[in-house]
Amino acid sequence: MESKKITDKKKLKLAIGLGSTCSGCDIAILDLGVKLLELIGLADIVFWPTVFDFKYSDLKELGDKEIDITLHHGTIRTTEHEEIARILRKKSKVLIAFGSCSCFGGIPGLCNLTDKKQIFDAVYGENLSVANKENIFPEEKLLINKNKSITLPHLFDTGKTLKQLVEVDYFIPGCPPPMQLIEGLIPLMKDVLGGAQLPEKGTVFGSKKTLCDECTLKKENKMISKIVNPVTAIVDPERCLLEQGILCMGPVTRGGCEARCINVLMPCRGCMGPGPETEDQGVKMISAIASILGVKDEENLTDQQIEDLLSGIKDIVGTFYRFTLPDALLNRKVKERR
Numbered sequence: 001m002e003s004k005k006i007t008d009k010k011k012l013k014l015a016i017g018l019g020s021t022c023s024g025c026d027i028a029i030l031d032l033g034v035k036l037l038e039l040i041g042l043a044d045i046v047f048w049p050t051v052f053d054f055k056y057s058d059l060k061e062l063g064d065k066e067i068d069i070t071l072h073h074g075t076i077r078t079t080e081h082e083e084i085a086r087i088l089r090k091k092s093k094v095l096i097a098f099g100s101c102s103c104f105g106g107i108p109g110l111c112n113l114t115d116k117k118q119i120f121d122a123v124y125g126e127n128l129s130v131a132n133k134e135n136i137f138p139e140e141k142l143l144i145n146k147n148k149s150i151t152l153p154h155l156f157d158t159g160k161t162l163k164q165l166v167e168v169d170y171f172i173p174g175c176p177p178p179m180q181l182i183e184g185l186i187p188l189m190k191d192v193l194g195g196a197q198l199p200e201k202g203t204v205f206g207s208k209k210t211l212c213d214e215c216t217l218k219k220e221n222k223m224i225s226k227i228v229n230p231v232t233a234i235v236d237p238e239r240c241l242l243e244q245g246i247l248c249m250g251p252v253t254r255g256g257c258e259a260r261c262i263n264v265l266m267p268c269r270g271c272m273g274p275g276p277e278t279e280d281q282g283v284k285m286i287s288a289i290a291s292i293l294g295v296k297d298e299e300n301l302t303d304q305q306i307e308d309l310l311s312g313i314k315d316i317v318g319t320f321y322r323f324t325l326p327d328a329l330l331n332r333k334v335k336e337r338r
């Protein structure tokens, strides 16, 4: 990023905008606790609709590049999300994708397994708790009178990441991002105020290594003969979970969370996104499994035996692309339309 001073102000302007989100990312920022006071000592919050009563008109009234730093969380799912993301880009000097949804599509990005029609049919039609005899579905246009209609925000078929829409300066992954990365915003703000050299554009905040590098469990490079359920398995708390047959995404996931799930003996689900040098987290993990799933007389297995072996993987996309489907090489399911 630029080494020149990007602002002469004594206090920055900070915005926190959103797409499709569970707001866990907002909560994670609030969890800064006392450090939140330090953050607001460095920056005035000019837009954060989850927490304060900001309107979109407040954002639109700001000048181009008037916001110094924007954190954007959530997946882009609707025309409204797209509009807000584009406005935030225009008004911000530094735009940061914050959280796995904004960085890689996140959990809402699993919508790419279906499409808008299927979602509407399920939510407004087939759902047993819905009484909708008149078949009323959300409209994209609202008729004001016979000559005039307005377009309403509407859902896209495909969920997108922020960078698929606009240029993004930095990425802070995690679902939600780990506290130590959120705290890293404070020195970043000081650097912006002081005119220090900022990290290179496109930097992903987090470790430059994979999660396995920061995991303290003992690795013995053992092959596995079957995949087991982490909930029912009897786990050795000292040994690598993957080597015990539990699907752990550590080998293909960026470190930086201090192995917070492994520390409570839950396998990594991959929320920090692809590890450094990894383009597609799911493909790399499938390849990793293929190389450690060593079975005696592998070449003599029948199709049924292979199927039984792989039946330990209950949900392929949900396991390997839980947080990254929109960012994957094959980023959506396509149905042949007749």
Ligand code: SF4
Pocket (backbone or CB within 6 Å): 020, 021, 022, 023, 024, 025, 073, 074, 098, 099, 100, 101, 102, 106, 107, 174, 175, 176, 177
């Ligand atoms: S990254 Fe996780 S915590 Fe943040 S909005 Fe998405 S689902 Fe919620």
Ligand code: SF4
Pocket (backbone or CB within 6 Å): 211, 212, 213, 215, 216, 217, 219, 239, 240, 241, 242, 243, 248, 249, 250, 251, 262, 268
């Ligand atoms: S695979 Fe999981 S449990 Fe094993 S070393 Fe890596 S992060 Fe730790």
Ligand code: SF4
Pocket (backbone or CB within 6 Å): 174, 175, 211, 253, 254, 257, 258, 259, 260, 261, 262, 267, 268, 269, 270, 271, 272, 273
């Ligand atoms: S261990 Fe994995 S799933 Fe858990 S916080 Fe870290 S990266 Fe995310």
